[in-house]
Amino acid sequence: MNWAILSGIEGNLTAYEAVLQDIQDQAVTDLYILGDVVGLQGDNEAIIQRLQSPRAGELEPQVCVGWWEEQCFSLYGVSGLQDAPELMAKVGGDGVKTFWKSISRESVRWLRSQHFGFHEQDCLLIHGSTVSYADELTPDTPAIELCDRLIRADANHLFCGRSGLTFECSVTPVALRSTVTTLDGVQAPQDCGKTPRQVIGVGSVGRSPGQATYTLFSPENGQLAFRSVNYGQP
Amino acid sequence: MKLAVISCIHGNYEALKAVLSDIEAQKADQIYCLGDLVGYGPYPNEVVNQIRSLEIPTCQGCWDEDIVEGLNACECSYPSQLAEHRGKLAHEWTNKEIRPDVREYLATLPLSLKRDNLCFVHGSPNSQHEYLLPSMDGFAALERVLSTDADVLFCGHTHVPYVRELADAKLSVTVKSPARSDAPQQFQATLKRIINAGSVGEPRHGRPNATYVLYDTDTAQVTLREVAYNYTKTCLAILEKGLPSIFAWRLARGMEFAERADDPTHVCER
Numbered sequence: 001m002n003w004a005i006l007s008g009i010e011g012n013l014t015a016y017e018a019v020l021q022d023i024q025d026q027a028v029t030d031l032y033i034l035g036d037v038v039g040l041q042g043d044n045e046a047i048i049q050r051l052q053s054p055r056a057g058e059l060e061p062q063v064c065v066g067w068w069e070e071q072c073f074s075l076y077g078v079s080g081l082q083d084a085p086e087l088m089a090k091v092g093g094d095g096v097k098t099f100w101k102s103i104s105r106e107s108v109r110w111l112r113s114q115h116f117g118f119h120e121q122d123c124l125l126i127h128g129s130t131v132s133y134a135d136e137l138t139p140d141t142p143a144i145e146l147c148d149r150l151i152r153a154d155a156n157h158l159f160c161g162r163s164g165l166t167f168e169c170s171v172t173p174v175a176l177r178s179t180v181t182t183l184d185g186v187q188a189p190q191d192c193g194k195t196p197r198q199v200i201g202v203g204s205v206g207r208s209p210g211q212a213t214y215t216l217f218s219p220e221n222g223q224l225a226f227r228s229v230n231y232g233q234p
Numbered sequence: 235m236k237l238a239v240i241s242c243i244h245g246n247y248e249a250l251k252a253v254l255s256d257i258e259a260q261k262a263d264q265i266y267c268l269g270d271l272v273g274y275g276p277y278p279n280e281v282v283n284q285i286r287s288l289e290i291p292t293c294q295g296c297w298d299e300d301i302v303e304g305l306n307a308c309e310c311s312y313p314s315q316l317a318e319h320r321g322k323l324a325h326e327w328t329n330k331e332i333r334p335d336v337r338e339y340l341a342t343l344p345l346s347l348k349r350d351n352l353c354f355v356h357g358s359p360n361s362q363h364e365y366l367l368p369s370m371d372g373f374a375a376l377e378r379v380l381s382t383d384a385d386v387l388f389c390g391h392t393h394v395p396y397v398r399e400l401a402d403a404k405l406s407v408t409v410k411s412p413a414r415s416d417a418p419q420q421f422q423a424t425l426k427r428i429i430n431a432g433s434v435g436e437p438r439h440g441r442p443n444a445t446y447v448l449y450d451t452d453t454a455q456v457t458l459r460e461v462a463y464n465y466t467k468t469c470l471a472i473l474e475k476g477l478p479s480i481f482a483w484r485l486a487r488g489m490e491f492a493e494r495a496d497d498p499t500h501v502c503e504r
Contacts, residue, residue: 131360139409143421147405148377167411174404174420178372181397183439183458192372201411226412 002027004059005125005202005215007034007161010068011042011102012206013050018231019205019212020058026216026227031059032118034161034202035066035127038111040095042206044102048110064115066127066161067134075100076108086134121219124155128162136162137199139169147171150197157198157222159215164204166213166226172196200224236261239354239431240446241268241390242295243285245275245328246435246485249444250284252463253434260448260459266347268390268431269295269356271340272332274324274481275435276471282336293354294343296362296391300325301332302341317490323478331475346382350451353384357391366428368396376400379426386427386449393490395432395445395458401425429456435468441488 004023009016023031037051038044051061065073067086074084075096088096103111117126128135129149137149137160146169150158173194180187203213203226210232216225238257243250257265267290272278274297285292294302345362347354358364359381366378366389375398379387405421432445439445442465448457469482484490 139411139414139416142380143405143407143419144373144377144380144403144423146407147373151371151374165411167409170408170410172406172408173373174406176372176376176403177399177401178375179399179401180368181458182368183395183445183460187368190369190372228412 001029001219003030003032003217003219004028005032005034005159005217006205007066007127007202007214008036008039008164008204008207009033009042009047010036010039010204010206011044011047012039013043013046014231015206015212016047016050018229019214022227022229023059028059028216031061032125032159033061033063034125034159035064035133036068036161037063037066038068038072038103039206040091040099045104045107048103048107052110062115062118064117064125064127065111065133069111069114070133071099072103072108072111076105078108078112119155122156123159123217123219124153124157125159126153127160129153129158129160134162137201138163138165139167139201141169141199143171146199147173150199155197156195157200157217159200159202159217161202161204163201164207165201166203166215167201168224169199170196171199235263235451237449237451238262238265238446239268239388239429239449240265240434241356241431242270242393242433242436243267243275243281244270244273244297244433244435245278245281246444246468247275247277247280247284248465248468249435249461249463250281252461253444253446254284254288256459256461257446262448265290266349266354266388267292268354268388269293269343269362270297270390271295272301272328272336273297273321274477275468276475276477278328278331279333279336281435282339286339291347291354292343293347293356294340294345294362295356297325297328298340298343299362301328301337320478320480324481327475327477348382348384351385352388352449352451353382353386354388355382356389358389359387362391365392366430367392368398368430372400373403373405375428376403376423376426379428380423385425386429386454388429388431388447388449390431390433392430393433393436393438394430395439395447396430397456397458398428398430399425400427427456432458436485437488438490439488442486443488
């Protein structure tokens with residue numbers, strides 16, 4: 001079993017095609033896309049159609065929603081806050097108009113039918129974290145927050161795409177003395193697990209022009225590899 | 235300075251009066267309230283009047299939020315399906331009973347309060363709906379305290395009082411990426427505490443007595459208080475006012491009598 005884990009296509013069809021080409025040589029068995037398949041710059045309708053209709057011999061992509069999809073739902077009044085205030089703050093009124101025009105209502109419905117995340121074996125694959133789609137985990141996120149996100153995820157490997165970075169943070173609890181006192185007295189001490197766990201940033205396919213990054217992971221042996229694919233502009 | 239921290243009064247005016255008398259007897263200098271003034275109990279307006287008249291700093295609980303925002307303020311408001319069914323009945327009754335000025339007051343309540351190295355919330359710093367149970371993973375609990383920049387986090391919501399000390403925390407973190415490969419970093423935290431104030435008006439620790447906590451800011455000493463009161467008066471009022479009789483039954487026993495949530499620190503997709 002060998003997973004290819006992507007995120008952040010952001011409508012960049014050329015970058016996605018380059019990654020699909022690279023994946024062909026990697027003996028990949030499962031293809032996960034952790035959100036942000038649409039974005040402000042690319043051809044959103046084209047990428048959605050490409051995801052919906054993989055070619056013969058290609059893997060069926062398993063897609064979960066990301067930050068851009070959530071903005072889409074907000075704009076179309078499907079869920080979240082009305083009128084996409086996060087999007088407005090990020091791209092302004094003109095950007096909102098451009099984004100609105102770039103995605104049909106039918107495509108919004110398809111995006112809405114995609115997953116919140118994937119729990120596979122001891123792994124959680126998600127755009128941000130279980131706290132929020134906007135939760136951006138990076139190598140500089142405080143250790144206690146990374147630890148908390150892993151505990152909340154109830155997973156040994158948390159794969160996320162929000163930051164667009166490729167990284168592996170291994171978090172190991174070393175010690176914690178926890179004492180609980182109730183009206184009935186002091187309770188037996190709690191044993192805190194010491195298992196090392198990993199937060200993994202899977203990279204971004206379409207955010208950086210000319211260079212796509214993604215992640216390969218083998219759940220049987222825990223082997224992890226970050227891939228970087230250079231491609232020419234169309 | 236001696237602080238009294240109360241929470242989860244839930245329209246139980248008899249219990250509130252008894253607790254306020256006990257606080258006076260204990261010579262507390264200041265009272266803080268962690269919300270859930272309404273819901274379940276028969277006297278939501280009277281409880282809010284009392285809290286307002288005493289100018290007690292209060293943060294907004296999940297029931298207070300739901301009365302302001304509507305029941306779907308959070309789809310995961312309840313720890314279980316049975317609790318949700320009962321809660322909806324109580325919500326509908328409270329929603330009809332409550333006065334407009336009381337609703338307006340509940341809407342003004344902040345989600346948290348700070349005082350020096352102390353932070354006060356209803357459920358957790360993340361949400362009024364999150365349960366900080368004493369069995370919660372220690373590092374996750376520590377993260378909640380650290381996220382407030384406080385040393386002591388006061389919460390309620392579970393209706394069972396406790397004090398949790400989190401000491402000598404250590405984590406090791408190793409970062410690898412195409413751009414960098416760092417030596418392991420050590421994270422350490424000094425002693426932090428979570429103090430759950432229990433419930434004045436809907437206790438669930440196995441006895442019908444009201445609970446709250448006292449905290450001495452000079453010595454950091456915590457005292458969990460249990461106050462007996464005439465709960466049968468509240469039980470009768472629950473029945474007389476047409477609230478579900480289960481609320482009187484469980485109030486008299488100090489128990490929830492519902493299945494536990496699979497995940498009290500639920501993933502809220504709101």
